[in-house]
Amino acid sequence: MGDRAYAPSSKPVPVAALRSANGSANGSGGGPPRPPPMVPGRVPPPPMYRPKPMQPAARRGRSGRGWCCTCCLWLTLVLVGLVFLGAIALGVFYVIYHPQLPSFAVTSLRLAALNVSDSDSVTSRIEFTVTARNTNEKIAFTYGDIAAAFSTDGTDIGEGTVPGFVHAAGNTTVIKGSASAAALTVDPVEAASLRSKKSHAMSVEMDSKVGFQIGRFKSKRLNVRVLCARFTVGLAKQPAPSPAPAPIIVAAAPAPVRSKIRLSSSSSGSTTTDAKCKLRVKIWIWSY
Numbered sequence: 001m002g003d004r005a006y007a008p009s010s011k012p013v014p015v016a017a018l019r020s021a022n023g024s025a026n027g028s029g030g031g032p033p034r035p036p037p038m039v040p041g042r043v044p045p046p047p048m049y050r051p052k053p054m055q056p057a058a059r060r061g062r063s064g065r066g067w068c069c070t071c072c073l074w075l076t077l078v079l080v081g082l083v084f085l086g087a088i089a090l091g092v093f094y095v096i097y098h099p100q101l102p103s104f105a106v107t108s109l110r111l112a113a114l115n116v117s118d119s120d121s122v123t124s125r126i127e128f129t130v131t132a133r134n135t136n137e138k139i140a141f142t143y144g145d146i147a148a149a150f151s152t153d154g155t156d157i158g159e160g161t162v163p164g165f166v167h168a169a170g171n172t173t174v175i176k177g178s179a180s181a182a183a184l185t186v187d188p189v190e191a192a193s194l195r196s197k198k199s200h201a202m203s204v205e206m207d208s209k210v211g212f213q214i215g216r217f218k219s220k221r222l223n224v225r226v227l228c229a230r231f232t233v234g235l236a237k238q239p240a241p242s243p244a245p246a247p248i249i250v251a252a253a254p255a256p257v258r259s260k261i262r263l264s265s266s267s268s269g270s271t272t273t274d275a276k277c278k279l280r281v282k283i284w285i286w287s288y
Contacts (some may be wrong), residue, residue, distance in 0.1 A: 009114055011246060014126075020051075037167075075166070097136070097138050097214070098136075099136060099139055099212075101281075102135075102167060102279070103135070103277075104131070104226050104228065104277040105133075106129055106130055106228045106277065107129050107232070108127075108129035109202065109231065110233070111233045113235075114157065114196050114200075114235055117183075119185075119266050120188050121186070122184045122185075122193040123153075123182045123185060124157045124158045124180060125158070125184060125185075126180070127177075128148070128150075128204070130174075130206070130228075131172065131174050131175070132175060133172045134168065134170060136169050137170055138169055139169055139214055140168050141167040141211070141212055142167070142168075142211050142218065143167060144164040144208050145162065146162040146177075147159070147206065148160050148161070149179070149207075150179050150202060152200040153200070154190075155186055155187075155193075156186075158179035158180050159180075159181065160178050160179030160180065161233070162178050164177055166213075182271045198234055202229075202231055203229035203230075203232055204228045206228070207224070207226075208223075208224055209221035210222060210224040222281055223282040224281055227277060227278045
């Protein structure tokens with residue numbers, strides 16, 4: 001018989017496995033079993049996934065939007081409270097003092113001079129008397145310097161200043177002053193109108209800063225404008241030369257008799273009127 005050839009096994013048995021088997025058979029292995037050796041070409045399995053224990057979520061703080069809403073709410077409540085307290089204070093003040101605005105009236109006006117030159121320049125002199133009446137029993141008024149500006153048909157013809165004074169409670173004060181213009185240039189049409197008229201419809205604006213006083217308390221002064229209109233005056237006859245006119249006088253006088261507007265000219269050219277005036281108070285950009 002001839003020799004038979006045997007093909008080798010497709011998967012050779014590892015030497016280590018044989019040694020382990022021989023050792024077990026012989027009883028020489030007493031330690032823990034060794035892990036099987038790495039086989040070339042094989043990837044070890046991934047480690048077992050163990051989920052982490054759940055941790056309590058951290059407490060979130062108040063957001064910026066909520067803080068802003070809270071601030072707006074408190075600010076609104078504070079403003080409403082301040083307005084409410086202010087309304088109560090004004091109500092108490094009105095009940096105790098019953099404040100009233102002073103009244104003004106032009107009681108005398110004299111157009112001493114009004115000349116219009118060929119170059120359309122105006123030279124004038126106006127003497128006037130204004131009666132101021134304070135009907136409040138506990139409130140006095142303090143006036144700064146009063147600036148008076150006269151005009152006729154929209155044309156300025158004279159300006160003047162009256163010194164300020166204190167208008168006591170329940171007092172009627174007569175304010176005497178004068179206004180003038182020296183070579184004041186006007187529009188040619190307005191100059192022709194002034195030349196052609198013998199009597200002129202006059203109006204005056206008086207501006208001052210006025211504050212009220214109650215006992216020792218003095219308020220801040222506000223801008224006040226007094227508007228007087230609807231009175232007509234003619235040019236006064238030129239009297240004989242006389243001494244210089246007396247300075248501006250501010251004096252107390254009885255309350256004027258209230259009646260409708262009346263005009264009467266005396267021999268000296270002075271016009272007596274009872275033209276009432278409108279009072280406007282200006283606070284910042286608002287006028288009342």
